[in-house]
Amino acid sequence: MIRPRRNRSTRAIRAMVRETRVHLDQLIYPLFLVPGEDMRQVIQSMPGQFRLSKDELLREIGECMKLGIDKFAIFPSIPEALKDKTATYSWSEDNFYLHAIAEAKNQYPECFLLSDVAMDPYNSDRHDGLVEDGQILNDETLPILAKMAIAQAQAGIDMIGPSDMMDGRVGYLREALDSAGYKKTGIMSYTAKYASGFYGPFRDALDSAPNAGDKKTYQMDPANRNEAIHETMLDIQEGADIVMVKPALSYLDIISDLKAYSEVPVAAYNVSGEYAMIHAACRNGWLTYDQVMPEVLTSIVRAGADIVLTYFAKDYAELTRI
Ligand code: PBG
Numbered sequence: 001m002i003r004p005r006r007n008r009s010t011r012a013i014r015a016m017v018r019e020t021r022v023h024l025d026q027l028i029y030p031l032f033l034v035p036g037e038d039m040r041q042v043i044q045s046m047p048g049q050f051r052l053s054k055d056e057l058l059r060e061i062g063e064c065m066k067l068g069i070d071k072f073a074i075f076p077s078i079p080e081a082l083k084d085k086t087a088t089y090s091w092s093e094d095n096f097y098l099h100a101i102a103e104a105k106n107q108y109p110e111c112f113l114l115s116d117v118a119m120d121p122y123n124s125d126r127h128d129g130l131v132e133d134g135q136i137l138n139d140e141t142l143p144i145l146a147k148m149a150i151a152q153a154q155a156g157i158d159m160i161g162p163s164d165m166m167d168g169r170v171g172y173l174r175e176a177l178d179s180a181g182y183k184k185t186g187i188m189s190y191t192a193k194y195a196s197g198f199y200g201p202f203r204d205a206l207d208s209a210p211n212a213g214d215k216k217t218y219q220m221d222p223a224n225r226n227e228a229i230h231e232t233m234l235d236i237q238e239g240a241d242i243v244m245v246k247p248a249l250s251y252l253d254i255i256s257d258l259k260a261y262s263e264v265p266v267a268a269y270n271v272s273g274e275y276a277m278i279h280a281a282c283r284n285g286w287l288t289y290d291q292v293m294p295e296v297l298t299s300i301v302r303a304g305a306d307i308v309l310t311y312f313a314k315d316y317a318e319l320t321r322i
Contacts, residue, residue: 026301028071028307028313029071029073029310031057031061031072032051032052033053033075033096039056044204045276046202046279047283048311051205054103058107064313067318067321071114072112073115075206082122083122086130087123088122090144091148091150095151101156101157113156114158116161117152117163125211128141128218129166142173145173149162159185159187160177163190166218168238186242188267190269191244194219194246194247195220195221196273199272200273201276205272225257228257228258232262242265243262244266245266252300266305266307269310270297275311
C-alpha cells in the first residue's frame with residue numbers, strides 16, 4: 001500500500017521532507033516612528049507594537065539585529081499641525097522621519113531600510129494623493145511623490161516603498177531618482193494593493209484614516225485577480241526591483257499568481273488587521289500564538305512570497321532562536 005504517513009512518522013523525517021521554510025532573511029519588520037524622545041506609545045489594536053521616538057527606534061533596531069532581523073519598514077506618525085494639502089513636510093529639511101532614517105543608517109550601516117512613499121501621513125485630507133473637489137488627482141501627485149522619494153534617498157534609505165497606487169508612479173520615481181543621482185536606491189512597489197478593511201489598526205496607529213471618502217478609486221477591488229497581473233507587468237516595465245501584494249492572508253492566490261508571472265522577487269505585506277485578528281483570538285485563549293503565528297508566515301511563503309513584511313518578525317525570530 002502507498003502510505004504517505006511514512007513521511008510524517010518522526011520529527012526528523014518531517015523536517016527532512018518539509019517543503020517550505022521561513023528564514024529570518026525573508027522578513028521585514030515594520031516600525032512606527034513619532035517625534036520626540038523616550039516614547040514607546042502603546043497601539044491598542046496592535047498588541048506588542050508601539051509608536052517609537054527616534055531613540056527608541058534605534059534601540060529596537062539594535063535589539064532586532066541581535067535576533068537576526070535586519071530589515072525594517074519605517075512609517076511616520078505626523079502631528080496634525082505639520083500636515084497640509086500638498087504634504088510639504090514630507091520633504092522638509094527638518095522632517096524627523098528623514099533624520100531618523102539617516103541616523104539609523106549611520107548607526108547600523110548594514111541594516112536594510114524601506115520607506116513609505118505616499119501622501120497620506122502628511123496630507124491634511126489623509127489620502128495617498130492630492131485631493132481636489134473630492135477627486136484624487138493622479139498626475140499632479142507624482143511630482144510630490146518624487147520630492148518625497150528623493151528626500152528619502154538623500155537620507156540614505158535602501159529602497160523606497162511607494163504605497164500610494166497612483167498610475168505611472170514607479171516609472172516616474174525611477175526617472176526622478178536616476179536624474180537626481182540616486183541610481184542605487186531601489187523600488188519595492190506596492191503593486192497589488194487592495195482597498196482592504198484589514199488596514200484598520202495601521203490607520204489607528206498613524207491616525208491616517210481618510211477624512212472623506214475611501215481609497216477605492218486608487219487601491220484595487222478585492223474581487224480582482226487579473227488586474228493584479230496587469231499592475232505587475234506595468235510595475236516591472238517601469239523598473240520596480242521588487243513587487244508586492246497587500247494584504248497577504250486573503251490574497252494568497254494573488255501572491256501565487258505574481259510569483260508565477262514576475263521575474264523580480266515578490267513580497268507580501270502581512271498587514272495590521274491580520275496581526276490584530278491573531279492577537280485578539282490568542283488573548284481570548286481561542287488560538288495558540290506560538291502555533292498559528294509561524295503557520296501564518298509559512299502559508300504566505302508557501303503561496304510564493306520571497307519576502308514578507310510582518311509585525312510578527314521579532315516574535316518569529318525569538319520563537320525560532322536555537
Ligand atoms: C498607506 C499605507 C497603509 C498601509 C501601509 N501604507 C494604509 C492605507 O493604505 O490606508 C497599511 C499597513 C497595515 O495595515 O499594516 N500609504
